[in-house]
Amino acid sequence: MKVTDPADIQRCYQALVARSPEHVGAFYAAVKTTGIFCLPTCRARKPKAENVDFFSDIKEPLALGFRPCKVCRPTENAPDVPPQVARAVALVREQPKRRIQDAELRELGISPELVRRWFQKHHGFSFQSYQRMLRINLATTELNEGRSTTDVALDSGYESLSGFAYxxxxxxxxxxxxxxxxLVLHRFASPLGPMFVCASENGICLLEFTDRRMLETEFRDLQRLFKARILAGENAHTREAEVQIAEYFEGKRQQFSVTLDAPGSDFQRSVWTALRAMKFGEVTHYADLAARLGAPNSVRAVAGANGANRIAIIIPCHRIIGKDGSLTGYGGGLARKEWLLAHEGRHGGRPATA
Structure with missing residues (x-):
């Protein structure tokens, strides 16, 4: 969202001039005269106040066509989970069946208010709701393993079966x-900004940057297709996806082996399979991909299937460019698409002529 209050604009500009590290993640500065946006700590020469707009998240300047600064690299250095939030989440992961209260967080030097604000901003629910979701996820797993409802309820910290059932x-x-x-949903950091990974018990069904415009629609579609609710949590598939994505960004992985569970039509799945069969760093266009599938007259359908992909990077729709060599659209933003293609080129990719 664009910052419009004059007092807030003045504070942002002062922080930009001071290169304030405390404001990293609080705003992004978009310079209208150069078409570039920066972090508050950028070392580049500062613009005049009248030539800069401020935005509260990274999505807006990208959507408006601003390019990420090559000095401070805002898309690569997007703010990670604050240390206090990370510690609170680690406590829950270590003992997922135990309720962690605000008083305990304060004793450990963790601000419950900071944790609460972060969860509301990035997930839309509270830290306490996050804990309940993890307990319910674990309870579902144990029920499916054959444990009785009563045993699971009591072991999950509920004093009565009725309270657990409610x-x-x-x-x-x-x-x-x-x-x-x-379906479990887990948030993790990447060099291009935080990502969501969602999985069923059978595999990954979504991997997207958290600022993806169509994310809410994708969540609704998955819940409808799987006839299941999405709750915060992790399983073996989300953990493996996080490991493999980290290896990809480190330049250590060119192929992904994590199991996918991507609902779609037979044609959509054939397009996604063709995308996964592309060589690392290779680029192509819709007409060529349609020809590879033996359906040269289905260019528009191929484009639709590419756009319907919910699993970024692993199903590499970023490797589709225009027939004239232009980048064309990308759900994660053109700046990220450009970065991903350059990254693959640096780490052994041999782009084909589109």
Whole structure:
């Protein structure tokens, strides 16, 4: 969102001039005369106040066509999870069945208010809701493994079966039972900004940057297609995806082996399979991809399937460019697309002529 209040604009400009590290992540400075946007700490020469706009998130300047600064590299240095939030999340992961109260966080030097604000901003729910989701996720797994509802309820910290059943149904839409489905959603950092990975018990069904414009629509579609609620949490598939994506960004991985569970039509899946079969760093265009599939007259359908892809990087739709060599659109933003293609070129990719 663009900063419009005159007092806030003045504060942002003063922080930009002072190269204030405390404001990294609080705003991005977009210079109208150069078409470049920066972090508050950028070492580049500062613009005049009348030549800069300020935005509260990275999505807006990218969407408006501003290019990331090559000095401070805002897309690569997007703010990570604050240390206090990371510590709070680590506590929950270590003991997912135990309720961590605000008083305990304060004793550990963690501000409950900071943690609460961060969760509301980045997830739209509270830290306490996050804990409940993890407990319900774990409860579903244990029910599907054959444990009784009573044992699972008591072991999850509920004093009564009715209280557990009420919370379970409120969060999942179903009564506690064996065979229930769920989708888990985990947020993690990447050099191009934070990402969401979502998985069923069978594999990854979504991998997107958290500022993806169509993200809410994709979440709704997945819940409809899987007939399951999305809850915060992790499983073996989300953890493996996070590891492999980190290896990709480090230049150590060119192929992905994590299991996918991507719902789509037979034609969509054939397009996604063709994308995954492309060589690392190779680029192509819709007409060529349609020809590879033996459907040269289905260019528009190929484009639609490419746009319907919910699994970024692993299904490499960023490798599709215009027939004239232009970058064309990308759900994660053109700046990220350019970065990904350059990254693959630096690490052994041999781009084909589109």
């Amino acid at each position: 919370t379970y149904k409120k969060m999942t839409g179903n009564v506690p039972s064996q065979g229930a489905r769920q």
